[in-house]
Amino acid sequence: MALPSDIINSSLNSPSVLKDGSKLNPDYIPERLPHREDKLKELTIAFRDIVNDPGKSSVRVVITGRTGTGKTVTARIFGKAFAEQVKNRGIKVEYAHVNCHRERTLYLITLKIAEQLKLSIPPRGLSSQEVFKIIHEYLERRNMYVIITLDEFDYFLNSSPPEDIYFIVRLYDELAVNVKRVSYIFIIRDLTTLSSLDKTVRDHIARDIIEFPPYKSNELYDILQDRVKIAFYDGTVSDDAVRFISDINGFDKGGSGNARLSIETLELAGRIADAEGSPIVTVEHAKKANSRLNEEASIILDELNYLELHPMLLVKALINLSKREKKESFPIGEVEDEYSRLCELLGVEPRRHTQVFEYMRRLKLMGIINTQQSGKGMRGRTTLLSLTFPASQELDDYVTKLIGALKNSEQK
The missing domain is CATH 1.10.8.60 (Helicase, Ruva Protein; domain 3)
Structure with a gap:
């Protein structure tokens, strides 16, 4: 039996397919944004008043969409690139990004903004409004503007008192200044979160909405x-x-x-x-x-327990083909042939093609199989079937056990 030190050394010295795993981290900001170029353009158009007429208005944009649709990374890339581009036009813009799920109060949000602007805040107890006033004075002294993204803003809206929400959204009702130097991007998963807000506050937030569809x-x-x-x-x-x-x-x-x-x-x-x-x-x-x-994987495995015998035999047919031929997808005809062979082995009558096709449709809706149309390299057009999970020995044993139980129950 190998010593722990030998196992660790062997693992450390073994080759890896990964060249730089950090490029797969959720916080990594890529150089390109495939299929979000139009959203960058929409953001630029929304914020170009900072360039065309700086300080006249505070821009507010809502970005909304499901988890994983590129909202955060697009906002970050936009903020950095926008600041760099307008610098060439003689306008100083900083970008601050605050996650409201982590910084859950107005005070913590204002401190995070100050930190990202490299602005030191006195240690004595200051109110959120006082900290924001210091931030604005800092921007004023440097003739600078800031775009603040409040990410996962839903959390702030759902947990903060109305006066704090009002202060963030209607900042310039509270600060008596001539030049408006703070603009916002609010990232919200679901626009229905805004429905509970006072209409005047809601209208201030939702002036410009950019929707991010699922990929x-x-x-x-x-x-x-x-x-x-x-x-x-x-x-x-x-x-x-x-x-x-x-x-x-x-x-x-x-x-x-x-x-x-x-x-x-x-x-x-x-x-x-x-x-x-x-x-x-x-x-x-x-x-x-x-x-x-x-x-959904555990749900899918649970749903196998609710399949009748013949849909289960179709799953078994796909497992057999995957293990035997070392391929991912198979023409529907091959799957039906393997299904018929299994029916013969079990001594049951195979279902007709129309019924088999209906079983396959149900299996797809349950997330157990994938279907796609064949492309080049195959004669004619046919439907290809594949499993959504590995055809492991454990899965094979599990499905075989379920088939045995279903067959026994039919014989009783």
Whole structure:
């Protein structure tokens, strides 16, 4: 039996598919923003008054969308790039980004803004309003403007007293100044959060709304390929693995459209490949990563318990084909042939094609299988079927056990 020190040394010295795992971290800011270029343009148009007529108005923009739709990273990239570009036009703009889930009170938010502006606040007890006044005086002295993003602003709206919300939103009702130097980006997951606010406050927040839709499969594919290039060594990630992750999460394919989850799945697939000593991240590694991370994976496994015999036999047919042929997807005809073979072994009558097709439709709705149309390289057009999770021995044993129980119950 190997010593712990030997195991650790061996693991430290083993090769990795990952070149720079930090490029897959949630906080990493990429150089490119695939499929969010239009949102950068919308933000620029919303904030160009800072350039065209500086100080005349305080710009307020709401960014809204589901988790993982690029809201935070787009705001961060915009803030940094906008500040750099307007500097060339002789206008000084700073960017501050505050997460309201972490900084849950107005006082903590104002301190975080001051910290990002590298502004020291006296240690004596000051009110939030006093801290904000110091911030504004600091901007005034330097003839500077600031764009403040309040990320996860929902938390602040749901937990703060009305007077604090009013102060943030209607700052210049409270501060008697001629030049308005503070503008906001409010990041909110769900616009219904605003419905409980006073109308005057709501109207001040929701003047300009930019909606971020969930990512489609092809969009996630482009995002993942960008990360593969900078985070992994060349040739260590199979295209099938990237395609699987993008398809399973693509909103148009029934997924959540969550880029953050997709990148996390890609990273875990790389770690799994390393742990197995594989020089390439395969679709099986991607499936294992998906089954660990996907919050619906446990639900899917539970739903296997509620399948009748014939849908379960179709799942078993896909498991058999995946293990035997070492492929991911199979024409519907091959799956039906394997299903018929299993029916013969069990001594049950196979269902007709129309009924089998209906079973497959149900399995897809349950998230157990994926379907797609065949492309080039196959004669004619056919539907290809694949599992959404790895065809592991554990899964095979589990499904075989369920089939046995279903067969026995039918005989009683």
